[in-house]
Each structure stands twice: as C-alpha cells, then as structure tokens.
Amino acid sequence: MNVIETSGLSKRYAPGVGVNALTLSVGAGEIFGFIGPNGAGKTTAIRTLMGFLRPTGGNAHILGHDVWKERTEVHRRVGYLPGDLHLPRDHSARELMTRSCRLRGGASADYGLEIARRLELRLDARLGSLSKGNRQKIGVTLALMHRPELLILDEPTDGLDPLVQDTVLALLREAAAEGRTVFLSSHVLSEVERIAARVGIIRRGELIRVESVQAFRASLPQLVSLRFARPPRVNLSALDGMTQGVADGLDFRGAWRGGPDALIRALAAESLDSFSLVPSTLEDAFMDEYRSEGPRKEADHVA
Amino acid sequence: MWPEAWAQTMQDSRRSLLWWAIGIALYTVMVLAFFPLLKGNTALADLMQTLPESLRALAGDNLGTPAGYVGGKLLSTIPVLLTLYAALQGSALIAGQEERGWLEFPLSQPLPRGALLLGRTVALLTMLLALGLTLFASIWLAGQVFAAPLPAGRLAGTVALHVLGAWLFGALTLALGAATGRPGLAVGVGAGLGTGLVVVQSLASQVQVLSDLAWLNPWKYALSDLPLERGANAWPAVICLLLGAALVALAAPAFGNRDVSQ
Numbered sequence: 230m231n232v233i234e235t236s237g238l239s240k241r242y243a244p245g246v247g248v249n250a251l252t253l254s255v256g257a258g259e260i261f262g263f264i265g266p267n268g269a270g271k272t273t274a275i276r277t278l279m280g281f282l283r284p285t286g287g288n289a290h291i292l293g294h295d296v297w298k299e300r301t302e303v304h305r306r307v308g309y310l311p312g313d314l315h316l317p318r319d320h321s322a323r324e325l326m327t328r329s330c331r332l333r334g335g336a337s338a339d340y341g342l343e344i345a346r347r348l349e350l351r352l353d354a355r356l357g358s359l360s361k362g363n364r365q366k367i368g369v370t371l372a373l374m375h376r377p378e379l380l381i382l383d384e385p386t387d388g389l390d391p392l393v394q395d396t397v398l399a400l401l402r403e404a405a406a407e408g409r410t411v412f413l414s415s416h417v418l419s420e421v422e423r424i425a426a427r428v429g430i431i432r433r434g435e436l437i438r439v440e441s442v443q444a445f446r447a448s449l450p451q452l453v454s455l456r457f458a459r460p461p462r463v464n465l466s467a468l469d470g471m472t473q474g475v476a477d478g479l480d481f482r483g484a485w486r487g488g489p490d491a492l493i494r495a496l497a498a499e500s501l502d503s504f505s506l507v508p509s510t511l512e513d514a515f516m517d518e519y520r521s522e523g524p525r526k527e528a529d530h531v532a
Numbered sequence: 533m534w535p536e537a538w539a540q541t542m543q544d545s546r547r548s549l550l551w552w553a554i555g556i557a558l559y560t561v562m563v564l565a566f567f568p569l570l571k572g573n574t575a576l577a578d579l580m581q582t583l584p585e586s587l588r589a590l591a592g593d594n595l596g597t598p599a600g601y602v603g604g605k606l607l608s609t610i611p612v613l614l615t616l617y618a619a620l621q622g623s624a625l626i627a628g629q630e631e632r633g634w635l636e637f638p639l640s641q642p643l644p645r646g647a648l649l650l651g652r653t654v655a656l657l658t659m660l661l662a663l664g665l666t667l668f669a670s671i672w673l674a675g676q677v678f679a680a681p682l683p684a685g686r687l688a689g690t691v692a693l694h695v696l697g698a699w700l701f702g703a704l705t706l707a708l709g710a711a712t713g714r715p716g717l718a719v720g721v722g723a724g725l726g727t728g729l730v731v732v733q734s735l736a737s738q739v740q741v742l743s744d745l746a747w748l749n750p751w752k753y754a755l756s757d758l759p760l761e762r763g764a765n766a767w768p769a770v771i772c773l774l775l776g777a778a779l780v781a782l783a784a785p786a787f788g789n790r791d792v793s794q
Contacts, residue, residue, distance in 0.1 A: 272794075279640060281792045305642035313794060315633025317544065325637070331536050332641035371637075 230293055232257050232379050232410040233278070237287030240277045241434075248274045249434045250287060255412055255427075257378075260405045262421030262442070263414040265431035271414040272312045274431065275383050278412075279309055292378060305333070308372035312383030312414070314364055318357030322350055322367045329371055341374030347396055361388040369397055373404065380404060382413040386420055398424050422446065450484035452507045453492070457481070458500035468495055484509070533643055537651025540638070541625065542658060549659050552617055553666040559613075560670040563606045567680045570595055598680035599760040602671060603690075607760070610667065610694050611751050615726030618660055618702025623719035625652040626787070627709030633794050645788045649710055653780045656702050664695035682760065689764025693754035696772040700750055701726030703776030707783035713793055730755070 233255040241247040248270040255261045265271055276282045278289055280300025289296040291303045316325060322345065330336045345352055348366045356364055365388045372380060380401070386394040401411050401424055415421045421428055422442055430438045430445070438445065450472065453465075457479045465481055466474030470491060474483035479502070485492055489506060496504075573596055580595065594600025626649065629635050638648055668691045675682050705722025709715055733751040736742040746752045753759065753768035 276794065281636065281639065281794075283789065283791055301642050301644045304640055307640075309636075309640040311633075311636050311640075311794065313633065315794075316637060317634055328540055328638075329641060331540075332533070332638065332643050 230257075231255060232259075233261075233289070233291055233412060235278075235287065235289040238274070238277060238284055238289045239286035240273050240282050241285045245433070247285075247434055248277065248431075251289075251431075251436050252287075253429060253436060253439065255410060257410055258405055258408045259427065260401060260411040260413070260425045262425030262428040263412065263431065264416065264418060264421055264428055265414075267416055269431045270434040271416075271431055272383055273434075275312070275381055275412075275414060278381060279307070280304070306378045308375060308377035308380045310368045310372040310380075310382040310385055312387070314368040316356055316364070316367070319355055321353050321355055322370065323352040325367065325371060326352075326374060329374065333375060336375050338374065340376055341370055344370045344373050344400060347400070348393060362390060362393065365389055366393065369400075373400060376404075376407075376409070378409055380409065380411045380413070382411070384415055385413055386415070386417075394420070446508065448486075449509050450486045452509055453481070453483045453485045453505075454507070455481050455496075455504040456502040458502045461499050463495050463499060465492075465495065468492065533647040534651040534654070537638065537643060537648050538654050538658070539651075541652050541655035545621065545655065545659060548621075549662060553663060556610075556613065556663060556666055557670040560606060560667065561674045564602070564671070564674040564678045564680055567598070567601050567678050570601060571679060594761070597761075598675060598682050599686075599758075601680060602675070602682060603755075603758060603760040606671070607690065607694065608755060611697055611730045611754060612727050614660065614663065614694055614698030615701050615730070616723055617663065618656065618698040619705040619719050619723035619726060621656055621659060622702040622705030622722055623709045623715040625656060625706055625709070627713050627715035627718050630713050630793055631715055635792055636794065639792060645792075646784050649780065649784055649787055653703065653706060653777070656706055657699060657776075660695050660699050660702065664691050667691050667694070686760055686763055689766070689769075690754065690759040692766075692769045693750075693759055693764055696769045696776075697750040697754050698726065700772040700776045700779075703779050707779040710780070711783040711786035711790075713790065 231254045233253065235251050235253045238251040238253075239247070239249050241249065251274055263271055263274070273282065277284055278291065278296050280296050280303060283297055292306050294300075294302045296303055326338050326341050326345075330338050330341075342352075344350075345366075348370065350366045350370060351359070351363065354363075356367070359367075365385075369382075369385055372382060372385075382401075385401070386397055389397060398420075401413070405411055411424075413421070413425070425442055427439065427441055428445055429436050453471070460479065461481075465471055465483060466476065468491060470485055470487045472484045472486070474481065485506065492506075595604055626635070635648075639645065668688055671691075672682065672684060672687055674680075701722045704725070705718045708721055709718035712718065729749050730751050732742060733746065733749050733755055736746045736749070736752070736756065746756065750768060750772050753765060757765070759765070
C-alpha cells in the first residue's frame with residue numbers, strides 16, 4: 230500500500246486558482262520532493278492532503294484513509310509542518326510540545342526533546358521573542374516529535390540558517406532510514422536534490438512531471454559560458470543541444486541540454502581562456518517557462 | 533478528547549478572564565459603595581413616584597431598597613457587559629483564532645473538529661459561569677459591607693438569568709464564527725443582537741408590540757421581571773442554556789464540512 234495515493238485530486242477556488250487533477254503515489258520510506266515556484270499550488274495541495282481544505286474533485290488517501298472523511302485518523306499518523314507557521318506568541322516550545330502530547334493521548338516528548346537539543350531550540354522562550362528561524366525550529370520539532378509514519382512538511386528549511394538546514398535534512402534522512410515517509414515541498418531545487426529521490430513538479434496547479442531527481446536534473450539545460458583564446462572555427466550555436474547561444478567577440482554564452490560529450494568534442498580543436506558549465510536552477514527553468522508564456526498572456530489580456 | 537481541548541482553551545483564556553473578573557468586582561463595589569447615601573432616602577422615593585412610569589423604568593424603582601438599587605443601578609448594565617464579553621470570546625475561540633492561523637496546530641493533531649468545538653463551547657460557558665460567580669460573590673459581600681444585604685438564593689437566581697442570557701448570545705457568536713470562519717460577522721450579529729435586545733426590553737413597557745413579544749426576549753426575565761425582588765424563575769435560564777447549546781450543535785456540521793483557512 231502506498232503511503233500517499235491521490236487520484237485526480239482537485240481543489241479549485243476559481244478558474245486557474247488552486248490545484249487541478251493531481252494524481253500521485255508516494256511509497257513507504259520514500260523522501261518525495263514537491264517542487265514548484267511560489268504560488269504554484271504546493272500549499273493548497275498540502276492543506277488538502279491534511280484535510281483542512283475540502284477537495285472539489287478526485288480523492289486522496291493517506292495510509293489507506295480518506296484525507297477528508299477520515300482526517301482524524303490521518304492526523305494520528307502524520308506529522309505536519311505548515312508553510313506559514315502561526316502559533317500564539319505567548320506560548321513556549323515546551324508548552325506546545327506538552328499540548329501536542331496531551332492531544333495524542335499522553336504521547337512521550339522524549340524524541341521531541343532530543344530534536345530540540347539537536348536544533349539548539351530554546352524550549353522556554355516565548356514565541357513572540359523568537360526570530361523566524363527559531364519559530365521554524367519549533368514547527369519542525371512539533372512535526373517530527375511523535376515519530377509519525379508520514380511527515381508532510383511545507384518548506385521545512387524556510388528561514389533556517391545553513392547549519393540548521395543540514396541538521397533538519399539529517400533528521401529527515403534518519404526518519405526515512407527508519408522506514409518512515411517524507412513528503413516535503415520546496416521552491417529551491419538544490420535543497421530537494423540533497424535529500425529526495427523523486428520529485429513532482431507543480432506549476433499553476435498542475436502536476437507537470439514526476440520523476441527521479443537525476444532524470445529531472447538531466448533534463449534541465451546547463452549554462453555554458455566560455456572565452457576563446459583565438460577566434461573560433463566552430464559555430465557553437467549550431468550544435469544540437471545548444472539554445473540561446475550568444476557570441477560576443479571571443480565570449481560565448483548559451484544553454485546546453487544533454488551530456489557534455491558533444492560539446493567537449495566540438496571544442497577539442499579550439500583554444501580556450503575559460504570554460505564553465507553550470508547546472509541551471511529550478512528558478513531558471515521556471516523563469517524560462519513563464520517568460521515564454523508571458524507575451525501570449527498579455528495578448529489575451531489585450532484581446 | 534474534548535476535555536483536553538477545554539483545558540487548553542481555559543489555560544489560554546485565563547488572563548483575560550481574570551481581568552474581566554477584577555473589573556466586574558470593582559464595578560460592583562463602586563456602585564454599592566454609594567448605596568448608604570440613598571438608603572431610606574424618602575425624598576428620593578417621593579421624587580421617583582412623581583416620574584412617569586417610562587422614566588421610572590429606565591431609572592429603576594425602589595432605589596432606596598437593596599434589591600431595587602442593585603437591580604436598577606448595578607444589574608441593569610450587566611447584560612451589556614456580559615454580552616460583550618461572551619460575544620468577543622465567542623468570536624475569538626474559533627473564527628478569530630482561525631483568522632490568525634492558530635487553528636492549524638490543534639487541528640493537525642488527532643482532534644476531531646467537533647471535539648475542538650465542544651471543548652471551546654464548554655470553555656465559553658465555564659468562563660461565563662466564573663464571571664457569574666464573581667458577580668454573585670462581589671454583590672453579596674459588598675452588600676454585607678455597605679448595608680445592602682441580599683438573600684443569597686434570589687441573588688444567585690438573578691445572576692444565573694444574566695449569565696445564561698449572555699451565554700445565549702456568546703453561543704450564537706461562537707456558532708456563527710464556527711460555521712462561517714468570519715469573526716467580524718459573528719461578533720457583529722451576536723453582540724449587536726444581545727445588546728440591542730437590552731435596549732428593546734427597556735422600551736417594552738411603553739411600546740405595546742414590544743410588550744406583547746417580550747416573552748421572546750431573554751432579558752425580560754433578568755431585568756423587567758425584577759427577579760431580585762420577586763424571585764427568579766428557573767425556566768428562562770434553562771431554556772437559554774439549551775438554546776445556546778443547540779445553536780452550536782447546529783453549526784457543528786458546517787464547521788466540520790468547510791475549509792479551514794490558514
């Protein structure tokens with residue numbers, strides 16, 4: 230049985246707003262990254278999975294339970310971190326942990342205390358006096374502390390400094406090593422890459438791709454930037470796999486798709502001053518897509 | 533599950549409850565402190581007799597007796613105060629907290645929405661009963677100090693009518709907020725109706741149609757029926773209690789079936 234199983238899951242607020250026909254399976258022990266630009270529908274999808282939003286179409290099951298009709302059973306087995314964490318300002322982390330334990334029938338806080346120690350969380354400080362990063366640590370601790378079978382985390386490393394981000398990612402790897410499942414959203418590909426085996430890409434409410442991180446990564450163009458030592462004989466822009474090539478004297482920039490072999494061979498007879506091949510980020514990839522859609526939208530608008 | 537939701541709500545609300553209790557106690561002591569100046573003042577009683585009935589109804593009858601003074605000068609404003617408290621709390625407990633994004637934490641625990649609503653409803657009632665107890669104790673004690681002793685049974689019955697009248701409007705506010713997620717709408721309707729009906733009741737002695745329909749107004753039993761002088765009727769209090777509970781019960785399915793905003 231898959232831990233998360235959705236079929237045509239939709240949550241439409243208005244035409245074009247929300248999530249449309251999401252079909253997705255996430256297996257036990259998997260770390261699944263749910264990525265897309267801000268406003269793509271990640272949070273709506275997650276809040277629908279958590280039973281806060283009523284699906285307008287399709288269905289979703291978590292650990293065999295319908296996410297809307299059996300949400301209490303789902304919540305018993307899921308740890309959740311909201312994307313926008315709101316908690317009363319006069320509470321401390323310790324109070325919130327105690328409350329969570331009591332609402333789970335007297336669950337133990339031991340593991341929560343261990344997480345708090347590893348994150349260097351100040352347990353007795355009031356939330357109102359804490360920075361965004363420290364509040365985020367509380368959210369992460371609350372989500373992980375009961376060792377749930379599934380972790381649903383909306384942008385878990387948002388606002389955390391790099392050292393704490395590492396600790397959080399290590400905690401998630403440990404959870405997966407124990408056979409627990411992690412479903413996390415992010416708009417930063419590099420973060421998801423470090424931890425997830427598989428990613429789903431959401432754009433404008435539609436799940437456009439689900440594949441392994443490696444395959445996804447390979448499909449993104451890499452940015453080529455080089456400077457010839459002498460005027461080149463090769464026309465790089467004409468190579469299969471090169472797009473957006475711009476030659477400016479001895480400098481050349483372009484976007485390269487596919488393995489590096491053909492590019493290296495083409496350059497073999499040339500003399501170079503500098504050369505770099507940089508993987509493009511998720512942001513670059515999405516920017517391209519939005520740019521290509523931009524003018525059409527404007528035309529629609531004018532019409 | 534709901535007792536835990538109740539306990540956590542009470543913990544969150546204890547500070548504001550404490551301040552309201554202190555305010556009500558101080559108000560009671562302040563009003564009763566002036567009673568010795570009016571006690572047995574026949575000139576005042578004569579003056580009151582010369583007033584038209586409508587003005588007498590507004591000012592309060594028998595200001596020279598403890599029951600008349602407490603009923604006319606002190607308890608006449610209590611429905612407004614208690615209704616405001618009940619409506620503010622009632623809108624905050626579900627809709628107000630939802631607007632701040634605070635409901636996601638309890639609702640992401642294995643706590644059914646119905647249990648959260650039940651726990652918070654019982655908490656609202658508990659808070660109002662605590663304010664009622666404060667009101668009763670401060671009137672009774674200040675009455676002993678300022679030579680305005682009142683029979684404890686009658687006073688308790690009267691305070692119960694006030695508290696459960698306010699409960700009805702607090703429960704209406706809570707129910708509207710839970711069903712719609714809109715705290716402004718809920719507090720506007722609940723507080724507006726509750727305080728508006730206090731004014732309506734003060735006019736009932738002059739307006740025939742209001743007088744005919746006054747049996748529908750919960751404040752009739754707390755104010756116009758002079759429970760402190762004639763003894764309180766238990767039924768209106770029981771009906772308010774049940775009606776408030778029924779309003780929340782009616783809202784529960786809507787709360788369970790709607791989106792919870794972040």
